[in-house]
Amino acid sequence: MTGTRIAISLTSIEHLTGGDVGGVLEFARKADAAGVDQLTVSEHVAMGREVIGYPYGAYPSTVDADWYEPIAMLSAVAAVTQRTRLSSSILIAPLRPAVLLAKQLATVDHLSNGRLEIGIGTGWQKAEYDGCGVPFEGRTVLLDEQVRAMQALWSNAPARFAGRRIAFEGLYSLPYPRQSGGVPVWFGIAPGPTNIARMAELGAGWIPWFGLPSGNGGGHTHREQALEQIADGRAHIHAALEALGRDPRQFGIRVMPEPAMGTHGYDLAATIAAAHDYVAAGATHLEFAPGLFCRDLSELDEALAAILTLQGGGS
Known part of the structure; x- marks a missing residue:
């Protein structure tokens, strides 16, 4: 992969459209026409009343926030876009049966003419x-088996798989994804030794996540720690890829730069100014959520244009 690629999160855009999903899709259409490399959707299937277990400090949202189901949402986005890649950031895969998920993703890959790159993880809330x-x-063992089972279904008919949590034999799940080899899988998981081996064997990319600043100070330290973790994770993942004979240049690392705090909320200009540090640490894709920075729809076009100034630059 050469040059910095820009991913735009559609999550939180609905707050600017008064909850109108049609407005979200219109923005997706504009982002596609503007040359965005990826469009992403985040998720929670449901939220418990208490925020318990969030591993990144203060939870930056509320339990009653809107979350569109990513597969359904990406199907709609596929219909209104032409060139941008589609992804999730992240889909909590273990909440779905692997065989059904394989069929859903293969279907969206066809609807998008082979533009799907699914980002998956395990989530954090037990409720x-x-x-x-x-x-x-x-749940992490289940996630691993899901990917292996889906890859079996995407490459063989009949397909078989035998794991601890997932097992089947003689299943036909057609059509295969449009992309040869199946839908590329990006992992939103911590870069421990087992996960690094998992990503090197099965993954097309890594989506590290460090949370959003709470506004209570410590942002600089938090950001520096994130940059160190990205660089360290990249080094270990690349070494694991090379050991398997895979080209690290074909492996993506998608990072959302920590939004800089301004006087009246998040500051997009300051966030963009610091984004090059994430590329230097190893990010191939920079992900931004314009909805975090804009107060109304009139600011979206300008925000998108500013974010795209980062596209294509190197480290």
Whole structure:
């Protein structure tokens, strides 16, 4: 991958459109026409009443916030865009049966003419798992088996897979994704040794996440720690890729630069000014959520144009 690529999160745009999803799709259309490299959607299937277990400090939203289901949302985005890649940031994959998820993703890949790159992870709230009837413990093992099972379904008919949590034999799940080899999978997981090996073997990219600033100070230290973790994770992932004979230049790292705090909320200009540090640390894709920086719809076009000034630059 050469040059910095720009990902734009559609999450929170609905706050600027009065909850009108049509306005979100119109912005997606504009972003596609402007040359954005990726459009992303975040998720929670459901939220418990208490924010328990969030690992990145103060939870930056509320439990009653709007969250569109990413697969359905990306289907709609696919219909109104032509060239930009589509992704999630992140889809909590273990909340969904692997065989169904494989079919859903293959379908969206066809609807988008082969533009889907799914970002997956395990989430953090136990109440969400309890509500979906999925065990919270062992969710990372389940995530690993899901990817392997989906890749089997995307490449063989009939397909078979035998894991601890997922097992099937003689299944036909057609059509395969439009992209040869299946839908590229990006992992939103911590870069420990087991996860690094998992990403090197199965992944097309890594989506590190460090949370959003709470406005209570310590932002500089938090940002410096994030940059160090990106650089360290990149070095270990690249070494693991090379050990498997994979080209690290084909592996993406998508990072959302920490929004800088201004007098009246998040400061987009200051955030853009500091974004090059993330590229220097190893990010191939910079992800921005314009909805965090804009007070109304009239500011979106200008914000998008400012973010795109970062596109294509190197470290």
